[in-house]
Amino acid sequence: MSEETTRYLVTLVVNGVVREAAVPARRLLSDFLRHDLGLTGTHVGCEHGVCGACTVLLDGEPVRSCLTFAVTVDGHEVTTVEGLAGDNELSPVQRAFTECHGLQCGFCTPGFLCAVTAFLRDNPAPTEEEALEAVSGNLCRCTGYQNIIKAVHRAAEIQAETQGRPEDRGGRA
Amino acid sequence: MKPPPFAYHAPVSVDEALAALAETGPHGKVLAGGQSLIPLLNMRLAAPSHLVDINRIGELDTIAARPGGVRVGALARHAAVERSAEAAAVLPLLRQALALVAHPVIRNRGTVVGSLVHADPSAEMPAVLALLGGSVRLARLGGEREVAAADFFTGPMESAIGPGELAVSAFFPVPPPRSGTAFREVARRHGDYAVAGMAALVTLDEDLRIAAARVACVSVGPAPVVIDLSDACGRRPAASVSWDAVAAAVRDGIDPDGDIHATAEYRRHLTGVLAVRALKDAARNAGTEAVDE
Ligand SMILES: Cc1cc2nc3c(=O)[nH]c(=O)nc-3n(C[C@H](O)[C@H](O)[C@H](O)COP(=O)(O)OP(=O)(O)OC[C@H]3O[C@@H](n4cnc5c(N)ncnc54)[C@H](O)[C@@H]3O)c2cc1C
Numbered sequence: 001m002s003e004e005t006t007r008y009l010v011t012l013v014v015n016g017v018v019r020e021a022a023v024p025a026r027r028l029l030s031d032f033l034r035h036d037l038g039l040t041g042t043h044v045g046c047e048h049g050v051c052g053a054c055t056v057l058l059d060g061e062p063v064r065s066c067l068t069f070a071v072t073v074d075g076h077e078v079t080t081v082e083g084l085a086g087d088n089e090l091s092p093v094q095r096a097f098t099e100c101h102g103l104q105c106g107f108c109t110p111g112f113l114c115a116v117t118a119f120l121r122d123n124p125a126p127t128e129e130e131a132l133e134a135v136s137g138n139l140c141r142c143t144g145y146q147n148i149i150k151a152v153h154r155a156a157e158i159q160a161e162t163q164g165r166p167e168d169r170g171g172r173a
Numbered sequence: 174m175k176p177p178p179f180a181y182h183a184p185v186s187v188d189e190a191l192a193a194l195a196e197t198g199p200h201g202k203v204l205a206g207g208q209s210l211i212p213l214l215n216m217r218l219a220a221p222s223h224l225v226d227i228n229r230i231g232e233l234d235t236i237a238a239r240p241g242g243v244r245v246g247a248l249a250r251h252a253a254v255e256r257s258a259e260a261a262a263v264l265p266l267l268r269q270a271l272a273l274v275a276h277p278v279i280r281n282r283g284t285v286v287g288s289l290v291h292a293d294p295s296a297e298m299p300a301v302l303a304l305l306g307g308s309v310r311l312a313r314l315g316g317e318r319e320v321a322a323a324d325f326f327t328g329p330m331e332s333a334i335g336p337g338e339l340a341v342s343a344f345f346p347v348p349p350p351r352s353g354t355a356f357r358e359v360a361r362r363h364g365d366y367a368v369a370g371m372a373a374l375v376t377l378d379e380d381l382r383i384a385a386a387r388v389a390c391v392s393v394g395p396a397p398v399v400i401d402l403s404d405a406c407g408r409r410p411a412a413s414v415s416w417d418a419v420a421a422a423v424r425d426g427i428d429p430d431g432d433i434h435a436t437a438e439y440r441r442h443l444t445g446v447l448a449v450r451a452l453k454d455a456a457r458n459a460g461t462e463a464v465d466e
């Protein structure tokens with residue numbers, strides 16, 4: 001059996017839409033999203049798990065798409081940066097990143113947005129230390145991180161406001 | 174870079190996985206969380222001709238916390254074990270150590286058992302297993318064996334697992350009553366593999382003197398280095414132990430190498446300093462952790 005000629009039909013629910021493509025087993029999820037499905041919002045920096053640019057949500061949990069084979073996650077749900085908000089809308093985390101200048105070139109941004117979205121869902125009012133830990137696995141060559149950390153706290157605020165929750169002051173910078 | 178081609182196996186049960194591993198023998202590799210294997214494939218440092226993907230084997234996704242210890246199945250992710258309140262209640266060291274394993278996003282995929290089999294001498298979980306005297310259960314077609322930590326880690330990135338074998342679970346035993354644990358490390362960047370560090374275990378006697386103390390050090394040898402420091406602590410309460418002598422005993426007990434991250438001398442020094450801190454933490458925790466059990 002030649003490994004390369006064997007193709008696997010991989011079906012994923014991506015941003016709420018069923019998408020499928022026949023790919024070799026070695027197709028990374030990052031390449032599946034970008035090349036096979038044309039969703040180029042997910043960025044690829046290092047392909048060894050260090051930079052975090054390729055972070056997407058797999059069944060709601062952030063993972064490195066460059067360290068996952070598409071065939072392994074056949075049948076699962078994936079959310080990419082394209083699916084964080086509706087058309088022409090910005091999610092609270094996206095709004096916070098623009099307000100706080102949490103990006104410059106934007107290469108690292110999709111990964112930060114996915115990681116932070118999942119983080120704030122689990123921890124809506126993080127402390128400074130928790131916010132730092134949450135983004136510690138994502139590298140940014142431009143911003144110097146300060147504004148990204150601010151954006152994490154700002155996103156928590158926006159979320160609390162839009163969800164009508166009493167504001168939790170616990171973790172604001 | 175992209176991974177080299179391989180033939181892909183997707184068993185849905187342990188039996189199917191063992192059959193695939195038996196068939197492919199030395200050419201087969203297990204794919205668990207992929208957080209160590211896929212980087213190696215992407216960098217073309219490994220090129221197995223068969224991958225046996227265990228991610229569909231639900232029966233391996235288990236965490237069983239019992240009074241005597243915690244058995245972790247091969248598909249339990251670092252994050253799941255870290256979050257498990259039951260596991261933390263019987264064995265706080267699991268959570269103490271897992272918080273230092275890579276970044277949260279990596280922990281969502283990586284498995285504890287995969288980390289043991291991968292046997293990186295800088296990894297936290299092998300040190301935890303070695304410190305507690307735990308074991309790894311290896312299955313192959315038609316048989317099973319339980320290998321003690323002391324025999325399991327055989328060298329840098331080398332474990333006792335043979336061709337055709339699948340690590341199905343690992344057992345982390347609970348230390349005796351009045352014990353406390355801690356994990357301390359120094360890494361160049363948060364979430365990186367440690368330059369130096371260790372898991373520490375202290376057991377107190379009824380008069381709260383240190384009855385037993387040991388550490389399992391990372392990054393100072395080909396495998397976790399376990400050092401018994403009970404004599405060095407000299408059956409005293411933590412407040413009157415001669416900690417300088419303990420640090421010296423640790424420095425004498427290791428033979429680190431230098432690399433781009435640290436010289437051998439710096440690693441030796443750091444390991445001594447961290448051992449004292451970890452043992453003091455563990456002694457302090459001995460009161461509180463023991464109550465939890
Ligand atoms: C950026 C980054 C930073 C990291 N930092 C750390 C760190 O600080 N500390 C740390 O400990 N780890 C770190 N890791 C590694 C991480 O913990 C891995 O999850 C772990 O080492 C391997 O687990 P895995 O499930 O991903 O295994 P895989 O990558 O799937 O497999 C690793 C190896 O083990 C074998 N294997 C896995 N499971 C089994 C099994 N059940 N039976 C037989 N063989 C098996 C595979 O064949 C392969 O050889 C880091 C990884 C990355 C990408």
Ligand code: FES
Nearest residue numbers: 045046047052066
């Ligand atoms: S591209 Fe995946 S972590 Fe860098």
Ligand code: FES
Nearest residue numbers: 104105140141142
């Ligand atoms: S904005 Fe340029 S890398 Fe982060």
